[in-house]
Amino acid sequence: MNREPTLDVRPPSQTIAFAAPLLGDEEFAASDTVLRSGWIASGPNVIALEKELSAYFGNRPTRVLTSETAALEVALQLLGIGSGDEVLIGAQTFFSSGNMVEKVGAKSVFVDVDLKSRNIDLADATRRLTSRTRAIIPTHYAGLACDMDALYAFARQHNVRVIEDAALAVGSSWRGKAIGSFGDIALFSFHPNKNITTIEGGALVCNDVADAKRVEVLRFHGISRLPDQTRDVDFPGGKFNMPDVNAAIGRAQLKKLDRFSARRRQLAHRYLANLGGVLPDELLPHRGHAGDEAGHSWNLFAIRLPLERIRATRPQIMESLRARMIATSVSYESPHLTTLFRSQGWKPGDLPNTELIANTTLTLPLHAGLSEADVDYVSAALASVLKEVDFR
């Protein structure tokens, strides 16, 4: 272990971000055109983006919103989930899942994950089922699809709805089929750290046109139009419609998605090759499903640190990398151990794999704008930092 990779170690001229959007002339021109058009709130570009996303997702009904978090709130409302209901949540995820389940008045039931894939452990989900369980929210961690056959077999067997948190899986697939192109409800994020961006934004993909129409109502004040040209409200809806400027940027980004995904995969595989001699395999991220590695869209490259074998804490390692012009991040903390959920009785030890990952994970820079030299530089810097703290 800790054989130092012999790599190009050119120090960068500015800090290498752990995530960054890649915008070009197409996005600048598209937003300029919309800004000058006089119609900058939801308009023709929203409709066009929804059509283009729908085509990407196997012609399933698709609606865009101001964020995935908004889409999640709307999805829970669409399914009528609220007080008295329980929702299973794969715990290797962002805070938004638990937050939105609480916000609609339901109970969040966190489920542990597999240590290597970091995706939901369906055996643990089975143990946490009750007669009140209405839905399951699995996250496709880092862009690696959950085992979709097992997930949907579970949903059918236990009669629960699936809301896929596909924030990290824009461009991912399972056995050649795009995530979002099959299944129940899938939610995507277009935050700047995701594989394509609308600045802020998200999408909801479902199976029924009637559900998509209901999403339009729920995302805009609960308003529906009456035949006499007046409006009615039958639900206290939110205000989650995407502006046309954002949609125009998203349309330009969507055209680049396949190229971005291929680039991310190349860079991730370069990291794996570089770091193979630095960290033991169990601390490196999952490469992708056997025979289907191209299905991994690599939003994140998250290693685990061998903290019990080195003389340093994670903040110290992050600081050493920061001093070498490398930004890193923690994705994610244990959602069940936030103040919010500790107050409901969740405690350390409840989800051992999730907690081990949360305590040791470190996200290295990965985005479509990185060069091979950047990846080599980060790999060499990590090896040297670990060597300094006696990792061998």
Ligand SMILES: *Cc1c(COP(=O)(O)O)cnc(C)c1O
């Ligand atoms: C980014 C992210 C979200 C939230 O997406 P927003 O569009 O910022 O609301 C939710 N879940 C996961 C796993 C994410 O990475």
